[in-house]
Amino acid sequence: MTREQALFMGLLQGATELFPVSSLGHSVIIPTLLHWRFKQSDPTFVPFLVLLHLGTAGALLVLYRQQWIAIIRGFFTAAVRGRITTEPERLAMLLLTGTIPAGILGVFLENRIKSLFASPYVAAGFLVVNGFLLLGFELLRRRAERRASLDSRTRAEQEEGFAAAERISFRAAAVIGACQALAFLPGISRSGVTIGGGLLAGLRHQEAARFSFLLATPVILAAGLVEVPQLFATGVPIGEYVAAALLSGIAAYASARFLLRYFRSGRLDPYGWYCIAAGAVSLVLLTFRA
Amino acid sequence: MRDRLAVFLVILAVAFAVIAGLYYEGVLQIAVSDTHAAHHTTHAILFGVLAVVSLIAANFAREKTV
Numbered sequence: 001m002t003r004e005q006a007l008f009m010g011l012l013q014g015a016t017e018l019f020p021v022s023s024l025g026h027s028v029i030i031p032t033l034l035h036w037r038f039k040q041s042d043p044t045f046v047p048f049l050v051l052l053h054l055g056t057a058g059a060l061l062v063l064y065r066q067q068w069i070a071i072i073r074g075f076f077t078a079a080v081r082g083r084i085t086t087e088p089e090r091l092a093m094l095l096l097t098g099t100i101p102a103g104i105l106g107v108f109l110e111n112r113i114k115s116l117f118a119s120p121y122v123a124a125g126f127l128v129v130n131g132f133l134l135l136g137f138e139l140l141r142r143r144a145e146r147r148a149s150l151d152s153r154t155r156a157e158q159e160e161g162f163a164a165a166e167r168i169s170f171r172a173a174a175v176i177g178a179c180q181a182l183a184f185l186p187g188i189s190r191s192g193v194t195i196g197g198g199l200l201a202g203l204r205h206q207e208a209a210r211f212s213f214l215l216a217t218p219v220i221l222a223a224g225l226v227e228v229p230q231l232f233a234t235g236v237p238i239g240e241y242v243a244a245a246l247l248s249g250i251a252a253y254a255s256a257r258f259l260l261r262y263f264r265s266g267r268l269d270p271y272g273w274y275c276i277a278a279g280a281v282s283l284v285l286l287t288f289r290a
Numbered sequence: 291m292r293d294r295l296a297v298f299l300v301i302l303a304v305a306f307a308v309i310a311g312l313y314y315e316g317v318l319q320i321a322v323s324d325t326h327a328a329h330h331t332t333h334a335i336l337f338g339v340l341a342v343v344s345l346i347a348a349n350f351a352r353e354k355t356v
Binding site: 080082083103 | 323333336
């Protein structure tokens with residue numbers, strides 16, 4: 001992998017990790033379409049991915065630094081006391097509940113699923129599926145708005161009719177956490193399914209995105225930290241990889257800020273249509289390229 | 291009833307801790323990608339975390355004397 005390719009992949013991963021458009025899908029499809037020949041079996045490729053993910057997790061930690069301090073404090077207080085009394089304590093336990101199924105499924109299934117489906121054709125196909133999923137989430141959300149007689153209100157008023165992340169049920173947090181396993185399929189977006197799950201659980205769009213980003217941080221961080229020893233393997237161009245990770249972090253920070261602002265009144269539909277179009281175009285290009 | 295659940299969760303925590311130790315020592319080889327590895331650190335960490343979570347759940351489940 002050249003330096004330019006490494007930096008491009010850093011930017012791509014950081015930008016697409018938090019948008020509901022599947023970073024894994026994009027990082028499988030785009031290098032293939034650009035005829036890049038780097039091998040994902042190369043021993044230096046895993047450390048590269050590790051650093052990119054640590055860049056993204058770092059960006060999320062910086063973005064939510066105040067909340068994470070309150071969440072960590074709340075976690076220890078509630079764990080020792082054996083009772084939840086404040087909102088940060090509840091959020092800490094909700095995030096723990098959501099992270100456990102993702103961790104179990106990740107450890108036991110991730111490598112098997114990724115190796116089974118690591119083909120650009122499959123990724124493009126699942127990108128189309130991801131698009132329909134996002135549109136489906138919004139369809140169900142609009143029904144919920146109609147049931148609550150919110151459909152004739154402004155978008156801001158409609159969003160006010162739904163809840164903050166701390167109000168979600170523990171069962172819903174566990175289901176949303178387990179849904180993250182769908183993102184082991186290249187083309188299915190982790191943030192897409194978790195934001196969608198949050199919408200189905202009755203959260204505001206912005207709160208669903210916040211819950212999704214908070215839920216992602218420990219999973220991405222843990223996955224990265226477990227692989228840290230690989231960074232010390234010989235032949236790893238650490239300088240280039242760190243630069244790509246920084247770029248990934250900056251892109252992730254910018255995209256998180258953008259999405260949180262966008263979801264004050266925005267919906268998942270544009271990303272759904274984008275995924276359908278990008279997946280379909282990729283399938284055509286991949287077919288004619290072969 | 292709540293105390294029974296708490297005791298069950300403590301037993302579960304011990305079981306998870308034992309499984310974590312067995313994975314770390316390479317004795318358990320269930321659902322691992324490399325069956326020749328000396329340590330299965332990821333699996334060991336997962337079960338270690340599950341042990342801690344079970345203890346926290348036990349603390350939530352026990353009868354409180356307030």
